Amino acid sequence: MDKRIYFLMIISFVIGMVELIIGGILDLIAEDFNVSIGQAGLLITVFALIFAIASPILLVMTAKVERKKLQLVCLYIFFSGCIVTVFAPTFTILFIGRIILALSGALLIILCLVMAPSLAGEQYKGRAIGIVSMGVSASLVLGVPIGLLLGNSFGWRAPFVLITVLTALSIIGVHLFMGRIEPKPQIPLKQQLSAFKNHKITLGLTTTFLYITGHTIMYAYFKPYLEVTTDFNANWISIIYLIFGIAAVFGGGIGGVLADKLGSRKTMVIALIIFSALFFVFPYSTDFLPVYFIIIIVWGILSWAISPAMQIYLIEIAPESSEIQQSLNNSALHLGVAVGSIIGAGIVDTLSVKVNPFAGGILITLSLITVNISVKSKKKTSYKTKSAI
Template sequence: MDASTPRQLWLLALANFVIGMGAFVVVGVLSPLAQAFGVTRPEAGALMSVYAGTYAVASPLLVAATGRLDRRLLLVLGLGLFGLGALAAALAPSFGWLLAARALMALGGGLVTPVAASVGVVLAGPGRQGQALAIVFGGLTLAQVLGVPAGAWLGYAFGWASALAVVAALALLGLLAVAAALPRGIRVPVASLASLAGVLRSGRRMGAVAFTALFIGALYVCYTFLAPLLETLYGLSRDGVTGMLALFGLGAVAGNAMGGRLTDRIGPRWTLVLLCLAQAVLMPALTLPTWPLAVVGALIFVWSVFAWSFMVPQQARLAALDPVQLPVLFALNASAIYVGATLGSALGGAVLKGPGLHALGLFGAALMALAFASLAAGR
């Protein structure tokens, strides 16, 4: 790792910060959005589902189809598409327009995150891949700490469109930084549509990727509707929701660091086993009872720690599984995150219409049990 590599890794983290904030900012402004467009909160949750579904389908196809293009160019194009989609969303005159803009954002995000991960691994070199991935994906966790709570505050204070306008401005800033500071000609394993097809035919590799979808899906049963839960059960508004989302973000930072340490000490598989078991307890504990507000804050923090510890061990597990197909596996894994988000958001919306807010954690724990079973079967 030469002297410029840490700076380049933090540049990739900045790109992921922009993508993370833009992808998840609707979670914090779900209620203002629903009110502005005259839709219910479960219907507004489709903004997350559309983004996630588009990302899930498009990301591996885009990464495979552009495998021979320069990595810096791909990151610039991805951030450009993402920023254009965010600007279109901020100016949306109708809910249908907003859904289409979210799909455009997903196309850009589907290029940025997997390409940034594969570039980070190559820049770091052997023996430092875990550290590099922790930095690159640290941008996503930082988006949970700063981006999503800041977006929620802006959405409640100045209207939901202001949060997406800030995302568009940050995407432009990230694009200019990548174009100026990331070198051309970074060599990564070449992805192709043929290599994508080969991985899709591999039960072992797709089983490993499916774990991501199930784990994230379980989390999103609760996370998509965290703001409505806090508003309805605890009477929180702008500042209260923002504060709780900030606690979730702080837990994400701690979790990212903890995931790296646990992976080094006990290995990626046992780390993931521990996280599944913790989540199966924490989600019902968060939503079934009604707690004092301080206890809710503590539960949200700990829940986030054991949620965001997931990324590094899962990436390390995939990198060890097939280093040659690293770009394709990372793209499929990133897609699986959004498949899981789609699954979890849809299930959470159905629970909200049926059993209600208190049941969200139970359904999340049930889906987490499937993730654990997938991990055990993959062994």
């Protein structure tokens, strides 16, 4: 397989880190700019919201641009967003930096996913997409512990200095190693949105949105939750985040294996039952550390184990338009991150961070209801895939 595919995986990891890396340093940012934890959490919200909405739109708008050229343009814009973030003198400037990073990062991730199959042979296309996707998932779950370690040691700007350096190296790498890749015909946005006419697909996407929203309500504010409910110091909190991240990375593989053995439907239902129960039990386990750590590990595994099962499920529903479903599922995931961080911020600022796991559990329980309705409803194909124009 073309080694440049692994380079695309590295780029996707660097870009993906920016989204949630800020979750572990919200308190440091809030203190520096004299804002509340909830207000600082909006930095996660704006990024995820733009990411969810912009990626399919920008992909259509740039459908005719040569891929290496487009990737370099996006990387330079992303680099400028890193510079704005690192040197932001006010919270408003930092917010603008997040918008720049989100707009360029949204297209960069999709570009990596699109370019990978073009570099792989026909027999390796699926594996190529999987390798790039692994970079994205790893960045989302490892970004927070990396940010936490660097932020506590050198200040909240340090993680973004690292990302700035890695982005600069990525730009050099694209210049040196990536050849021209001509664009392929893209699926029109109108046709992508027509997938919502299929109720099973709509309910599946709603499931992704709900469980990620519930997960984010807790995960985006996990550090302040630990600080309020436990006596763990900064080092122990970093270790907990690292344990969670490793568990989450393995969760994607475990979810794929379970989906193959048990079927996508059964895997999703079982995983969501355990997932929702964990959030309601979590607040009562802080006095029993072995149980507490087991719950954190299982939570980490389940947070990404559901995703491959859902992807397989969406492909099974309408294999002729599977690429559309994958794109929309990605948007639903990031929209869930955005909404979850908003809800979590509201709870933290108006009630207490101790309420977050219960709110998250309610959303995940709702996702269990939607996935059951989707699985049990009759298959309805209300649209046909048209040739891309």
